[in-house]
Ligand SMILES: NC(=O)c1ccc[n+]([C@@H]2O[C@H](COP(=O)([O-])OP(=O)(O)OC[C@H]3O[C@@H](n4cnc5c(N)ncnc54)[C@H](O)[C@@H]3O)[C@@H](O)[C@H]2O)c1
Ligand SMILES: CC(C)[C@H](C(=O)O)[C@@H](O)C(=O)O
């Protein structure tokens with residue numbers, strides 16, 4: 001009997017628990033039909049943790065995450081907690097988990113599925129066949145740099161400041177993740193920064209170039225300013241294979257890439273730590289790139305695909321279950337090809353459904369594929 005796979009599920013806030021409910025159906029299906037035995041624990045994070053325990057990321061949640069084989073994360077935040085002081089905000093829940101678990105490389109695949117070509121706001125010819133992997137650095141940069149704050153100037157005006165900081169090895173290790181991925185894809189990395197105006201951007205460009213020259217001379221490296229990259233993503237997205245960016249540019253450009261695929265509700269992600277050389281294990285957290293979507297929370301209309309696809313990434317990256325991951329991805333694509341659409345990807349002539357009907361349809365499709 002294979003050992004249980006320890007999963008920590010953190011639904012969070014807003015649509016997080018709604019879309020996570022649909023993944024739980026898939027997990028149950030995998031357990032019964034594919035004999036995958038998961039040992040599931042659930043924890044509190046974000047606003048839900050603030051309400052219950054007074055902290056967006058309680059120590060207990062961090063400890064559970066550290067001892068799990070993989071963490072499946074929903075989303076955090078919402079208007080209820082927006083007026084809390086900066087250091088108590090729900091968003092610190094995900095930031096602390098990334099930092100404390102050393103999750104420095106965030107993989108955000110933006111794939112335009114055939115059935116959704118027409119759901120994109122861009123022309124079908126521009127987006128058909130797009131398959132981009134955004135690799136975003138997630139434990140450094142302006143998200144964590146010191147000093148930061150808001151101060152009062154002698155003349156009474158307020159001054160807000162943040163600091164963008166990168167040490168060269170933080171850049172090099174995430175660059176290696178991007179180059180390794182490119183080797184398994186179309187062998188090209190586009191590294192984005194603002195080396196024309198930022199010192200840290202200059203260092204970023206230099207270090208990525210050094211890593212490529214020394215360790216990946218077979219991989220094509222292109223440097224691009226982040227603003228140009230945003231424009232090129234909208235005009236010629238098919239030129240991109242792997243896009244490598246810092247914490248902030250990676251965040252912004254991956255939301256933009258999500259728009260190519262039809263909706264933020266379609267984009268999953270995996271955030272990975274370093275492999276421990278003694279155990280061969282790594283910490284990993286899987287989450288959709290979207291947030292808690294307060295505008296639609298509680299209505300049962302959120303698209304559960306990004307959360308489900310995050311679970312597929314978990315099967316692939318944490319457990320090497322490529323076949324099961326593909327099965328789930330295929331089931332989702334088939335449901336979309338069959339014409340079901342949540343509101344965010346709705347198109348003329350398709351059937352509009354809510355979160356749970358979409359989830360049920362995916363499980364039915366899994367049944368058919370496995371028959
Ligand atoms: N990882 C996270 O937990 C995470 C990520 C991003 C934002 N947030 C937080 O979420 C809150 C809301 O932020 P926001 O509105 O800027 O971003 P958001 O991603 O929550 O929503 C942006 C837009 O996309 C839509 N959308 C997002 N996911 C969807 C889905 N699965 N199905 C259908 N539509 C979907 C929303 O309805 C909204 O119109 C904020 O508190 C923010 O800090 C959290
Ligand atoms: C909620 C927020 C802290 C987070 C980020 O900026 O990293 C989100 O936008 C994301 O993309 O995961």
Ligand SMILES: [Mg+2]
Pocket residue numbers: 251252255289
């Ligand atoms: Mg984001």
